[in-house]
Amino acid sequence: MSKSTSKTTGLHPDSLLAHAGGGFDQATGAVVPPIQTATTFVRDEDYEPIGPGYIYSRDDNALYKKVEKLIADLEGGEDSRLFASGMAAVAAVARLVKPGGTILAQSGIYWGTTLFLRKYCARNNIALVEVDVSDFKAFHDEFSVTQPNLVWLEVPSNPFLKVADIQRISDLCKSAETLLTVDATAATPLILKPLSLGADLVMHSATKALNGHSDLLGGVVTTGDIDSEAWTFISEERHDAGAVLGSFEAWLLLRGLRTLALRVERMNKNALTLAKHLDAHPKVKAVLYPGLESHAQHQLAKAQMTGGYGSLMSILVNGGKDAALKVTGALDIFQRATSLGGTESLIEHRQTIEGEASGIPGDLLRLSIGIEHVDDLIGDLDQALSTL
Numbered sequence: 001m002s003k004s005t006s007k008t009t010g011l012h013p014d015s016l017l018a019h020a021g022g023g024f025d026q027a028t029g030a031v032v033p034p035i036q037t038a039t040t041f042v043r044d045e046d047y048e049p050i051g052p053g054y055i056y057s058r059d060d061n062a063l064y065k066k067v068e069k070l071i072a073d074l075e076g077g078e079d080s081r082l083f084a085s086g087m088a089a090v091a092a093v094a095r096l097v098k099p100g101g102t103i104l105a106q107s108g109i110y111w112g113t114t115l116f117l118r119k120y121c122a123r124n125n126i127a128l129v130e131v132d133v134s135d136f137k138a139f140h141d142e143f144s145v146t147q148p149n150l151v152w153l154e155v156p157s158n159p160f161l162k163v164a165d166i167q168r169i170s171d172l173c174k175s176a177e178t179l180l181t182v183d184a185t186a187a188t189p190l191i192l193k194p195l196s197l198g199a200d201l202v203m204h205s206a207t208k209a210l211n212g213h214s215d216l217l218g219g220v221v222t223t224g225d226i227d228s229e230a231w232t233f234i235s236e237e238r239h240d241a242g243a244v245l246g247s248f249e250a251w252l253l254l255r256g257l258r259t260l261a262l263r264v265e266r267m268n269k270n271a272l273t274l275a276k277h278l279d280a281h282p283k284v285k286a287v288l289y290p291g292l293e294s295h296a297q298h299q300l301a302k303a304q305m306t307g308g309y310g311s312l313m314s315i316l317v318n319g320g321k322d323a324a325l326k327v328t329g330a331l332d333i334f335q336r337a338t339s340l341g342g343t344e345s346l347i348e349h350r351q352t353i354e355g356e357a358s359g360i361p362g363d364l365l366r367l368s369i370g371i372e373h374v375d376d377l378i379g380d381l382d383q384a385l386s387t388l
């Protein structure tokens with residue numbers, strides 16, 4: 001029998017995740033990796049590193065490598081790079097576009113990304129075009145005119161839960177040598193694999209479901225082609241610009257990932273049950289969730305995603321902004337907080353956070369569904385909606 005403890009080919013994602021970072025340590029037998037906190041590593045008398053590859057921790061780190069390999073495997077990609085936050089990962093990708101270039105970004109996405117791209121492009125003489133990519137014709141027309149260097153999608157989008165056709169858009173991008181990046185944070189690699197649909201890069205805020213416990217900031221970018229120019233740039237950018245993850249965060253992320261498959265399964269199931277319940281609720285005007293048949297891109301979501309539709313949804317309540325705020329105030333189990341993908345369910349009145357200029361309607365509430373018992377979540381929302 002082979003002594004190798006890292007024989008992972010052919011395993012299901014659930015199994016890869018359950019053993020995340022594992023393969024016991026030959027020296028101690030430990031089933032989880034240690035946290036290496038050293039920032040610098042000594043050399044021997046001949047000035048060779050004592051541990052090959054161990055020089056300085058901004059270069060690399062044994063824990064990053066474990067997490068990066070795992071995420072690359074989940075995505076069906078060739079390699080990943082961890083970043084200090086999701087936004088650091090977004091910024092590294094955006095910097096691929098040089099002054100004079102053009103970025104075509106999906107409109108109505110994560111507000112932090114939109115704001116960053118607007119400021120970054122304005123400061124660097126890069127044209128930024130924002131378009132509703134769930135409307136393929138609108139996207140195609142805009143693409144033909146602008147000939148962008150980079151297309152930025154978010155699937156599903158936050159907070160409107162729109163679903164772009166990654167395969168069709170990637171065909172278009174390939175014909176024009178445009179780089180396609182998909183932020184798939186709200187989906188997780190377990191239910192959406194943008195690289196297999198033709199994207200060049202996939203990005204996640206690891207702060208969200210990948211870690212899943214609302215206790216670290218992190219980001220990750222994965223490539224389908226380690227020999228590409230884009231990947232050389234991103235690897236160098238992580239090293240040279242230095243937006244690296246801390247050792248403790250890398251370790252926590254690995255620990256969080258061990259339960260990703262279980263968490264995603266429960267969260268997706270809870271979300272679909274809740275979406276159906278709220279869709280039939282008299283106080284709810286609309287539910288935005290790709291798992292509902294009433295969703296404009298439901299068929300596309302069904303074809304693109306496997307095993308669920310994610311744990312993010314938005315609802316529009318009857319009675320406008322005041323009613324929406326009243327509902328949030330009456331909730332007991334849902335926590336009033338930003339972010340998503342954690343074990344605990346969260347609710348957010350996005351317009352209060354982002355302002356009216358963001359275009360987010362006052363009656364919209366964004367829900368991140370956790371792993372609680374679904375009857376408790378339904379009960380909490382029902383009693384809060386009954387105050388209207």
Ligand SMILES: *Cc1c(COP(=O)(O)O)cnc(C)c1O
Binds near residue numbers: 088183186206
């Ligand atoms: C949270 C989030 C980000 C930013 O990630 P941080 O880890 O907060 O920097 C980017 N995209 C999406 C879709 C997000 O939800």
